[in-house]
Amino acid sequence: MTDAASQGPIIEMRAVDKWYGDFHVLKGIDLEVKKGERVVVCGPSGSGKSTMIRCINRLEEHQQGQIIVAGIELTSDIKNIEAIRREVGMVFQQFNLFPHLTVLQNLTLAPIWVRKLPRREAEETARLYLERVRIPEQADKYPGQLSGGQQQRVAIARSLCMKPEIMLFDEPTSALDPEMIKEVLDVMVELAREGMTMVCVTHEMGFARTVADTMVFMDRGEIVERGPPQEFFANPKSERTKLFLSQILAH
Amino acid sequence: MTDIDLARELHVTAEVTPPPATSGPIGWLRANLFSSVFNTVLTVLAVAFLALAIPPVVRWAVFDAVWTAASSRGCQGAGACWAFIGEKFRFILFGTFPYEEQWRPLFVVVIFIAVILASCDRRLWGVRLALLWLAGLAAVGILMWGGVLGLTYVPNEAWSGLPLTLILAVIGMAFAFPLAILLALGRRSRLPAVRAICVAYIELIRGVPLLTLLFMASVMLPLFLPTGMTIDKLLRAQVAIILFAAAYLAEVIRGGLQAIPKGQIEAADALGLSYTRRTRFVVLPQALALVIPPLVNTFIGTFKDTTLVIIIGLFDLLGTINASLNDASWRGTSVEAYVFGAAIYFCFCFFMSRYSQMLEREFNRGRRS
Numbered sequence: 140m141t142d143a144a145s146q147g148p149i150i151e152m153r154a155v156d157k158w159y160g161d162f163h164v165l166k167g168i169d170l171e172v173k174k175g176e177r178v179v180v181c182g183p184s185g186s187g188k189s190t191m192i193r194c195i196n197r198l199e200e201h202q203q204g205q206i207i208v209a210g211i212e213l214t215s216d217i218k219n220i221e222a223i224r225r226e227v228g229m230v231f232q233q234f235n236l237f238p239h240l241t242v243l244q245n246l247t248l249a250p251i252w253v254r255k256l257p258r259r260e261a262e263e264t265a266r267l268y269l270e271r272v273r274i275p276e277q278a279d280k281y282p283g284q285l286s287g288g289q290q291q292r293v294a295i296a297r298s299l300c301m302k303p304e305i306m307l308f309d310e311p312t313s314a315l316d317p318e319m320i321k322e323v324l325d326v327m328v329e330l331a332r333e334g335m336t337m338v339c340v341t342h343e344m345g346f347a348r349t350v351a352d353t354m355v356f357m358d359r360g361e362i363v364e365r366g367p368p369q370e371f372f373a374n375p376k377s378e379r380t381k382l383f384l385s386q387i388l389a390h
Numbered sequence: 391m392t393d394i395d396l397a398r399e400l401h402v403t404a405e406v407t408p409p410p411a412t413s414g415p416i417g418w419l420r421a422n423l424f425s426s427v428f429n430t431v432l433t434v435l436a437v438a439f440l441a442l443a444i445p446p447v448v449r450w451a452v453f454d455a456v457w458t459a460a461s462s463r464g465c466q467g468a469g470a471c472w473a474f475i476g477e478k479f480r481f482i483l484f485g486t487f488p489y490e491e492q493w494r495p496l497f498v499v500v501i502f503i504a505v506i507l508a509s510c511d512r513r514l515w516g517v518r519l520a521l522l523w524l525a526g527l528a529a530v531g532i533l534m535w536g537g538v539l540g541l542t543y544v545p546n547e548a549w550s551g552l553p554l555t556l557i558l559a560v561i562g563m564a565f566a567f568p569l570a571i572l573l574a575l576g577r578r579s580r581l582p583a584v585r586a587i588c589v590a591y592i593e594l595i596r597g598v599p600l601l602t603l604l605f606m607a608s609v610m611l612p613l614f615l616p617t618g619m620t621i622d623k624l625l626r627a628q629v630a631i632i633l634f635a636a637a638y639l640a641e642v643i644r645g646g647l648q649a650i651p652k653g654q655i656e657a658a659d660a661l662g663l664s665y666t667r668r669t670r671f672v673v674l675p676q677a678l679a680l681v682i683p684p685l686v687n688t689f690i691g692t693f694k695d696t697t698l699v700i701i702i703g704l705f706d707l708l709g710t711i712n713a714s715l716n717d718a719s720w721r722g723t724s725v726e727a728y729v730f731g732a733a734i735y736f737c738f739c740f741f742m743s744r745y746s747q748m749l750e751r752e753f754n755r756g757r758r759s
Contacts, residue, residue, distance in 0.1 A: 198656050224662035235657035239675050239753070248671055249661035294657075301661060 149174045149305060149336055150195060155204035157190060164190050165201065166360040172353075174304075177337045179347040179368075182357035183383060188340045191357065192307045195338065196227045209304055225253060228298030232310040234290045236282035242269070242293050243278040246300045254301065261300070268296040272326050288319030292326055299330075306330065308339040344388060348372065356380045461719040474723040475730050478714040482730065485550025485710040491542065494533040495553040501526050501533075502556045510745055512752070523564065530557070546624050550705035552734065554624075558696040558706065562631040563689055569632065570639030575669065577644055588640075595637035600695055603630045608702035627699045635692040642684045646677030679753040686746035690739045707731060 150172040157165040164187045172178050180188045193199040194206060197213055197220045206213040208223045237245050246265035250256045256264070269275045272292035274285075282290055291311060298306060308327065312320045324346050331337055331350040341347065347354060347368060354371040356364040356379075364371070364380045375381045423433040454469025458476065465471035475482075483499075484492045505526040508514055514522070534553065537543035549557070576588035595603070607626040615621070650673055658668040678685070697708040705713060711731045715724050 196660055198659060221662050221664060224660060227660070229657075229660040231653060231657065231660075233653050235651075235653040237654065237657070237672055237676075239679065249663060252667045252671070253662045253664075297661070 148172055149209055151207040153205040155194065155201045155206060157194065157199065157201045164360050168362060170362065172336060172338060175334045175336055176352050177331050177350050178339065178353045178355055179351040180338065180340045180355045180357060181342060181347065186357040187360040188357045189309050192309055192338050192340055195307060196224050196229055225301065226304040227307060228301055228303035229307045229309065230294050230298055230311045232313050234294045236290055236294055238282050241279050241281055245282065245293060246297050250300050265300055268299045272296045286319060287315045288322045291315060291323045295326055305336045308337065308341065310340050312341065312343055342387060356383065462721045462723060470726050471723050472726060474720050474726050481714050482710050483552045485705050486548045487550065488544060491544065498530050498533050498553045499556060501529055502560055546622065551710040552707050554704065555696055555707040558628060558631055558699060559693045561628060562635055563692055565632045566635035566639055569636040570643055573636060573640035574643035574647055578647055592637045592640055595633055600634050601698055601701060603634055604698060604702050623702065624704060627702060627704055631692065631696060635688065638688050639685065642681050642688055643677065646681035647673065649680050650676055682746050682750050686742055690742055693738060694735065707734060
């Protein structure tokens, strides 16, 4: 990308506020993510973590403050929004694969129509990424014929096919059966090792310890604490973080 | 060996080959016709009804029927007078189109059927099919009007019978469908003005019977036009049918749009797809596949609604059937004429419903999660 982006933070949120009606979901969020940084966001449910990362690619609109992604400020200008979405991949809790398209078509749709790649090239890239998420043999199946873990890996591959600068993960393993969580996390760990910039909302603390450069703890719409994982897990500063960690790590 | 073991053993062997009474024709009969006392009674009653009803119908339609006669005086028996259909079928099918030129509307019917059959092949969907439709409609226009390529000119007041029905129905649906998609999308638009226009249009048209719409198009519209300016009666009826069908189809399609989970739209957005592409590749294919049954329902309704144009003096298939009954030398043949007409309508409608079932199966393949 641009020089500015590689030097400064690639995601910058400054004093971001958001309300649902009267409910104040995000309160003065400040967050900076550098290129190649892996940020894991955790917190109790309803703390605004999903809302926060959905603001980064404008699936949710913020009402106050500034969000700058890859050097582009998010405004209501649809051109800016689409430019940012091209650079930001997102993986959802519910996979959200397109059920009427085959796996290969799911992977090539955006590269062909947004990146304007020739079909052949898009398909080559798609098969490459299917290989990387270890399901090359499923290319011609429909999403409904795959297991949850396989579907989520297809969803990750679908985002990667756009060659994004940043990947957002919104609780990617929360809808999976326990035995399928590992296969998805393995793919994510690999992605982290390759230097992808990642913002990840998850309750998988083992994963967080392995890959995170920065832990962010949110509660009631605020960022309560942030820091490197060793410190975050060993001696959390805030009482709320301590309580949350004791609950989530108890068993 | 205990009793339980024995039972288990028997159970296992029973699973290897199902007992004869649950499979094969006898098994089918037992499961479907005689599964309970109530069903057995229903089966017996149904068979009795068929035994009573079918023989007289067959006797009337086949054994006692008169196949050739010069006039209804030759048809004095108890059977059907198919001679009337033999005498009048060209008038019923092609109406007042010049007799020696009737190969032209025949070709038109063949072209319509061919284009419709081609449209059923999903591999052709796209630009090629659109071109085929354009070529087909151009050929239909040339054949019906003539005036070029050495064909004599036939004014569209002379168009009647089956070709007229097909023109009204097929062109009506072909134009109403895209219009309906736009209306349905517009009704869900974020722009209040677009939404208001679409809602007003749909509610207004749905609130008025087609008959009224046709009347307004044929009687009232000319009153508002400046003197000397006329719009062809057929065109006015065609436009009324398109506008009417579009309002109904739009509501059907909106039902499909509402059934698409929000996650699908978010996923498309997150990939950077624009509104148009998201709609074209993600939302519409899923929404339309969901509403195939009510869509086809509306199409079949539209096809049969074209018979209402008789009220403004256009002679569609039903119109030519009615006209054929006015012949003084053929009396008492209305049942035969309407049975013939009903059979033609049934063929088209039945085809549509079978095709929709096939489409549904195809769209649902591999999609069960």
